[in-house]
Amino acid sequence: MALTGNKFTDLGEIAQVYAGVLDTFLIAPLVGPQCSKRIVTGVFTLDAGVVRDSCFSLLVSKGLGLGIVVGGSIVKVPQILKIFNSGSARGISLVSYVLETLAYVITLSYNLRRDNPFSTYGEVAFITLQNVIILLMLTFYSKKYVSLIGVTAFFAAATYALNSDLLPDSLLVSLQWAAIVISTVSKLPQIYTNFANGDTGALSAVTVALQFVGSAARIFTTLREVKDQVILVSFIMATALNGILFGQVLFLGGGKGAAKKKGSAAKNAAKKAKSASKKD
Numbered sequence: 001m002a003l004t005g006n007k008f009t010d011l012g013e014i015a016q017v018y019a020g021v022l023d024t025f026l027i028a029p030l031v032g033p034q035c036s037k038r039i040v041t042g043v044f045t046l047d048a049g050v051v052r053d054s055c056f057s058l059l060v061s062k063g064l065g066l067g068i069v070v071g072g073s074i075v076k077v078p079q080i081l082k083i084f085n086s087g088s089a090r091g092i093s094l095v096s097y098v099l100e101t102l103a104y105v106i107t108l109s110y111n112l113r114r115d116n117p118f119s120t121y122g123e124v125a126f127i128t129l130q131n132v133i134i135l136l137m138l139t140f141y142s143k144k145y146v147s148l149i150g151v152t153a154f155f156a157a158a159t160y161a162l163n164s165d166l167l168p169d170s171l172l173v174s175l176q177w178a179a180i181v182i183s184t185v186s187k188l189p190q191i192y193t194n195f196a197n198g199d200t201g202a203l204s205a206v207t208v209a210l211q212f213v214g215s216a217a218r219i220f221t222t223l224r225e226v227k228d229q230v231i232l233v234s235f236i237m238a239t240a241l242n243g244i245l246f247g248q249v250l251f252l253g254g255g256k257g258a259a260k261k262k263g264s265a266a267k268n269a270a271k272k273a274k275s276a277s278k279k280d
Contacts, residue, residue: 019044030062061224065119068214072123076130079204089138091201093193099186101131106179109162110172120226180234187241194248205249212242
């Protein structure tokens, strides 16, 4: 059935309403009113050139950034739950988490003091908090109570120093470069532990996968919004190492090494028992 002129008019008015909502409440807060008008106009006029507009790439970057921040607020929750439910931190490297958390604390302070857009680093704040919780759980379940107190005191002092006037901005830049090295080194004990155990133990596959995807997406948002070489290099290194950990989760899995060891031990015990019975 053909549409009448009135129905075409109604559809045009509905499109204008949707365009207004997108412009005012969704797109403009992310990229500003001028970019928002260009994007909305291009989309509703079916202009294919809008995807090549710098405003469109900025919108994609902002959207990715916010998605990563939201994901970062829960990225370590599967790991926390896995440790809590199993009552064990087997296979998780305490050294890795201490170094990783230190790198995150430095990166968070660096971004805060340089007034970078929150959408380009917001997840670091959430991950740092979750890492501290995991550190406390690791030391508690391992019954390393002295380490528990030491870790708490160290990170409280480091956070205060990094966000106060005790450290000049020039030193903070140097520390951010150091954080890249620390972050890189922090992954190595966990990678080694996985290889040595033949499995990934209590390491959460969901957490590792989210970290890999998040750090890869951060390369794009950094190039588009921050253009800071220090931050860019840190995310490139993080993506590479998170990729190795993700590969270990896929190919080694959790608990396989422990199961093989138990199976071998059971077989050896059975053989010994059989030999002893024959002698008797």
